Amino acid sequence: MPSTGRWAHTYAALDLGTHNCRLLVARPTAGSFRVIDSFSRVVRLGEGVGQTGRLSEAAQLRAIKTLGACAAKMKKRGVDRFRAIATQACRLATNQQQFLDRVLDETGLLLEVIDPVEEARLAISGCVPLLNRRDDYALIFDIGGGSTQVIFLDAKAEIPSIIDSLSIPYGVVTLGEKIGPGELGQQAYDQWVMSVADAFSDFCKRNDISDRIEQGRVQMVGTSGTVTTLSGIHQALPRYNRADVDGSRLSFEAAQAISDRLRQMPLDERIKHPCIGRDRADLVLAGCIIFSAICKCWPVGSLSVADRGIREGILQDLMFEADRESRKKYHGQ
Structure with missing residues (x-):
């Protein structure tokens, strides 16, 4: 396989939800991708956030420990393209930024809180084959x-x-x-x-x-x-x-x-x-x-x-973007 575009990278998609944290690590195949590692753990990040409006200390600790395990897997697999997203629990939390800063400091992961429209787009991208x-x-x-x-x-x-x-x-x-x-x-x-x-x-x-x-x-x-x-x-x-x-x-x-x-x-x-x-x-x-x-x-x-x-949608986006960058470089743009 060529070593340009999508073929030059190993990819990861990380989805930190209200209940679960899920990771997929993949390499491209003709027209799709092959999962080479995966991870899923219940973290219950959103536990109590509906009542307090805040991510609790216990929930943050569970999530950060799990995100650290994800970061270690990504490093082991040589991931060089990834996107890590968070959804409703972080959208609701008044201490969202404090949590994001803490994640970055303790795991090295830049976590992105996405809005419902982006969440919907990613979900569709992953489900289109069905x-x-x-x-x-x-x-x-x-x-x-x-x-x-x-x-x-x-x-x-x-x-x-x-x-x-x-x-x-x-x-x-x-x-x-x-x-x-x-x-x-x-x-x-x-x-x-x-x-x-x-x-x-x-x-x-x-x-x-x-x-x-x-x-x-x-x-x-x-x-x-x-x-x-x-x-x-x-x-x-x-x-x-x-x-x-x-x-x-x-x-x-x-x-x-x-x-x-x-x-x-x-x-x-x-x-x-x-x-x-x-x-x-x-x-x-x-x-x-x-x-x-x-x-x-x-x-x-x-x-x-x-x-x-969502994770499958992220992986597809990352691979399309790698192809786009390769084409621009090839055409001198």
């Missing part, structure tokens, strides 16, 4: 820790383009702190679903999404721990396996049946479930509520499940 180009439109959603992103896009365009996007302040951490970790009665569950659904109402109306769904012109892609967990449970996997989940199909009917089971399941049983585990057990109900609200607002009937998103 789109069915026979449908005119697509709804892509990402249920995060501190917020949920919904993107409505033109799926027929040569390069799928965003028509509109929305970020609502409901995520598995922020909502999970409100509903608690225990079982949830049907009435309480339904009330929370209605509250979340109300946040989608104006977005739905201004884009005529309901009419387009009735015409059979809209597909859906979900990228989040919630939908990947539901897919794993639906497939009765003995343990979570990305290869079985990414790109799988999940019907709303199956997802609702699983959500009903989880709603009535004690916390200790959720902890023992091989596709949930201790890290997700107290948050999975909040994710189910948000997903149920999405299904209620936009009854497409089924969706493609994506175990991909």
Whole structure:
């Protein structure tokens, strides 16, 4: 392979979310990339930020320790092009800058807080390969820790383009702190679903999404721990396996049946479930509520499940930029 453009570098994408910190390290292949290292750890950076407006000392320490581990992996793999981003928890925190300065001082990583529009763009970039180009439109959603992103896009365009996007302040951490970790009665569950659904109402109306769904012109892609967990449970996997989940199909009917089971399941049983585990057990109900609200607002009937998103979008951006720089240098610009 040539040693110019994208081929001259090793890349990394780091996503520090409200709940998780995730890293991908990759090298280019023909038309894509090959992941050579990955890392994911629960950090719960946004724990309590909805109540206090600040990142707690304990949460900062967890995140910085994990970011330090990511920096060490990047150094070991010879990464020379990377982007490290943070999302909702840092957007909300009044002590955001103090945390960013601390990260830079202690890990050497320059962390960039991105806005919801950029978050949506990156998520789309990572999920485009899962789109069915026979449908005119697509709804892509990402249920995060501190917020949920919904993107409505033109799926027929040569390069799928965003028509509109929305970020609502409901995520598995922020909502999970409100509903608690225990079982949830049907009435309480339904009330929370209605509250979340109300946040989608104006977005739905201004884009005529309901009419387009009735015409059979809209597909859906979900990228989040919630939908990947539901897919794993639906497939009765003995343990979570990305290869079985990414790109799988999940019907709303199956997802609702699983959500009903989880709603009535004690916390200790959720902890023992091989596709949930201790890290997700107290948050999975909040994710189910948000997903149920999405299904209620936009009854497409089924969706493609994506175990991909922002990090893959970052990697693609970095490689495109390396190619662009190489072309400019070649043409003497």
